[in-house]
Amino acid sequence: xxxxxxxxxxxxxxxxxxxxxxxxxxxxxxxxxWHIRKIVISHDDADDVLQNTFIKVFKGIDNFKQDSKxxxxxxxxxxxxxxxxxxxxxxxxxxxxTEMKQKLVSNLQSDKWFSGNDIELILQEAVATLPxxxxxxxxxxxxxxxxxxxxxxxxxxxxxxxxxxxxxAVKKIENHIKKNQN
Amino acid sequence: xxxxTNHSKDWKSTKDIKTGFTVPENYFTxxxxxxxxxxxxxxxxxxxxxxxxxxxxxxxxxVIIEKTKNKNGKLINFKRRNIKxxxxxxxxxxxxxxxxxxxxxxxxxxSSEEIISWLDMNANSLSNDDIALALxxxxxxxxxxxxxxxxxxxxxxxxxxxxxxxxxxxINTK
Numbered sequence: 241x242x243x244x245x246x247x248x249x250x251x252x253x254x255x256x257x258x259x260x261x262x263x264x265x266x267x268x269x270x271x272x273x274w275h276i277r278k279i280v281i282s283h284d285d286a287d288d289v290l291q292n293t294f295i296k297v298f299k300g301i302d303n304f305k306q307d308s309k310x311x312x313x314x315x316x317x318x319x320x321x322x323x324x325x326x327x328x329x330x331x332x333x334x335x336x337x338t339e340m341k342q343k344l345v346s347n348l349q350s351d352k353w354f355s356g357n358d359i360e361l362i363l364q365e366a367v368a369t370l371p372x373x374x375x376x377x378x379x380x381x382x383x384x385x386x387x388x389x390x391x392x393x394x395x396x397x398x399x400x401x402x403x404x405x406x407x408x409a410v411k412k413i414e415n416h417i418k419k420n421q422n
Numbered sequence: 423x424x425x426x427t428n429h430s431k432d433w434k435s436t437k438d439i440k441t442g443f444t445v446p447e448n449y450f451t452x453x454x455x456x457x458x459x460x461x462x463x464x465x466x467x468x469x470x471x472x473x474x475x476x477x478x479x480x481x482x483x484x485v486i487i488e489k490t491k492n493k494n495g496k497l498i499n500f501k502r503r504n505i506k507x508x509x510x511x512x513x514x515x516x517x518x519x520x521x522x523x524x525x526x527x528x529x530x531x532x533s534s535e536e537i538i539s540w541l542d543m544n545a546n547s548l549s550n551d552d553i554a555l556a557l558x559x560x561x562x563x564x565x566x567x568x569x570x571x572x573x574x575x576x577x578x579x580x581x582x583x584x585x586x587x588x589x590x591x592x593i594n595t596k
Binding site: 254257258261262265266269270273274277278283287290291294295298348353354355356357359360361363364382383398399400403404406407410411413414417 | 451453456459462463467469471474478479482483486487489490497
């Protein structure tokens with residue numbers, strides 16, 4: 241478990257910034273990658289967004305005032321970068337974001353970086369039909385095993401609101417799977 | 423078991439005893455939704471099915487670090503670069519503003535001296551948003567394209583810049 245306060249101090253010191261930034265990348269790259277990947281679906285896109293996220297963290301770390309946890313801040317940047325990326329792709333194709341996500345998921349079966357079975361594919365299709373907030377809450381709670389309090393710090397939603405979002409999300413997913421399983 | 427036990431009376435009496443236990447704030451809020459969700463997700467697949475190329479994460483640090491360095495292999499100081507961009511942008515806004523003001527100064531309520539005085543006092547507090555707003559409000563097409571910025575104005579602006587050493591370093595690395 242790294243000492244966040246000490247790490248931030250080193251990141252904000254030009255002498256130790258590179259070394260500290262390497263530690264930061266090593267510590268958080270996988271968690272951020274998988275969070276981003278579940279939003280943008282494609283590995284190549286996730287790679288782009290992840291790199292953009294770390295560069296934004298590098299650029300903005302001098303202004304980071306530690307009024308939230310470092311990880312929450314980075315997670316927020318990653319979330320915003322992912323959503324912006326998807327929105328941009330949707331605009332280029334002149335479709336809305338939900339349609340964009342469904343389009344991306346429809347390519348998963350032939351995607352070499354997806355090894356899910358039929359039911360896992362249906363699950364991804366179900367998640368893609370959810371409104372943005374429910375998708376985020378579901379992915380963070382179910383796949384990333386985050387606590388509601390952590391999710392609340394990142395998304396700025398109350399714990400009660402998150403519990404309701406999660407419940408609605410799982411109900412919709414359950415219905416979608418039942419309808420499409422056979 | 424004792425016959426005739428008055429359970430509700432026993433329960434009531436234990437309820438009144440303070441145990442000292444507390445729960446997190448809002449613990450009971452949405453607990454029904456949470457429990458029902460858990461029942462549903464037990465039947466869902468546990469994995470998302472995504473995978474990555476082999477050794478993807480191993481090479482990632484170096485790829486990202488390279489993007490934070492300039493041609494000489496030194497870390498880019500984005501803080502100083504941002505200050506430079508803001509001061510150049512602020513200078514452009516001021517010059518355009520004065521240019522348009524001198525050409526189109528018909529119904530303005532403030533005199534040029536008052537505007538200059540305000541800018542002198544507040545220029546350092548101009549945020550990126552202020553500059554962007556000034557640029558969007560200003561119709562660039564209305565500006566006289568032949569309005570020349572005097573060389574001595576540019577030189578004076580550069581000499582007064584606090585980031586002159588960074589500007590010199592930037593020129594030398596090109």
